[in-house]
Amino acid sequence: MHTDIGNALGGDPELTRDALDELDADVAAAHERITDAMADREFGYRSLNLPETADPDAIRNAVAPFSDSEAVLTVGIGGSALGAATLSNALESDVDAYVLDNVDPEHTTRLLDSLDLSRTAVNVVSNSGTTAETLSNFLVVRDAMERAGVDWTERTFVTTGPEGNLRSLAEKHDLPALDVPEGVPGRFSVLSTVGLAAAAIQGHDIEAVLAGAADERDRLAGSLYDSPAYAYGATTYALAERGALTNAFMPYAESLETFAEWFAQLWAESLGKDGQGQTPARALGATDQHSQLQLYRAGPRDKLVTLVRPTERADRGIPETDLEGLSYLGGQSLGTLLDAEFEATEASLTAADCPNVRIEIDRVDERGLGELLFGMEAACICYGELADLSTFTQPAVEWGKKAARGLLGGGEFAEADAVRGKDRLVVE
């Protein structure tokens, strides 16, 4: 992973090289804290140990019974689904991958009706084992399997914490069970059983994912100028401190669209604390040049744009044309056009004083994804250290869970009363 912060300097909000140089002393302190916490396997920080603590052989052994699958369905939500989805949507495989990470009945029915459940491996993923959406979807999937005459215990494995409903279910029905690594929050768990099991069933080189992550870990250093991950974490933090409260995250590869979704949870749930944080806006290049770029260039001076691309990709030529005014496109390639648009957009943002950062990997392959995923996790932790945040917790999400549970008769919660007491002003 390479991080180019040249265009992050001198924009509006303004960040100067002197300011970054001054911040670098804090980055050195953050690095020391991070490496000590990694060595002590502290909660959350131990996520950065996964390149060597994850056990790809154990993962492959656990999913071996599903090697005949034509599809793998991950039932989870948040970090328990987005890591697997990032890898499956970025890489090609003969084994299809699907994710149920919402409780939209029409979508769930459409998906289940489309699957041959007798040939689908179902991975139910929940660290807590109590997440309403995941457990509800599992019950629906199990019912669909039974209606299809499929022995669900033959097609299902779980990935969960040491206790809870899924652990009990696995023990009761002797299901293969993978352990969610202890002390690793869901949004930091992609480089573990949580993100790698489905990838293993799809035949992806999970060892290469971990090798890419290990390479990025080896680049962590006591200066932002020596570590691509810290360069990104420190620059985004410094810009946020100066008013860039939105981070438009814009990969120029369809295969990285879900990666942007994964990044959004990592950034929002880790850094949105005590009135601080930086809103991740998911975008896609070149498509969003024709939708959101207007705001990025000419809207409030409250954002940075992160541009991500592989420097190598398979390409496809554009046929010659005699269409008036389009002949310049003929004989080019789609990849050349995409790169021209990337660089033009980057320059366009800079010309409009919108700070932007370029992140590049060689290719969207297992190794490149490992670099990106680890790099963003380390960047996020660096930002959290600099901002003195509680990076690894997410207390604010609990209010809504209690309210929903109360509305469903799952207990007495004051939050549910607040829902019932909504002020209404309906305009029809």
Ligand SMILES: O=P(O)(O)OC[C@H]1O[C@](O)(CO)[C@@H](O)[C@@H]1O
């Ligand atoms: O793996 P679990 O416990 O089902 O949690 C799923 C997701 O829900 C959250 O806990 C937020 O509610 C995320 O942090 C997590 O990734």
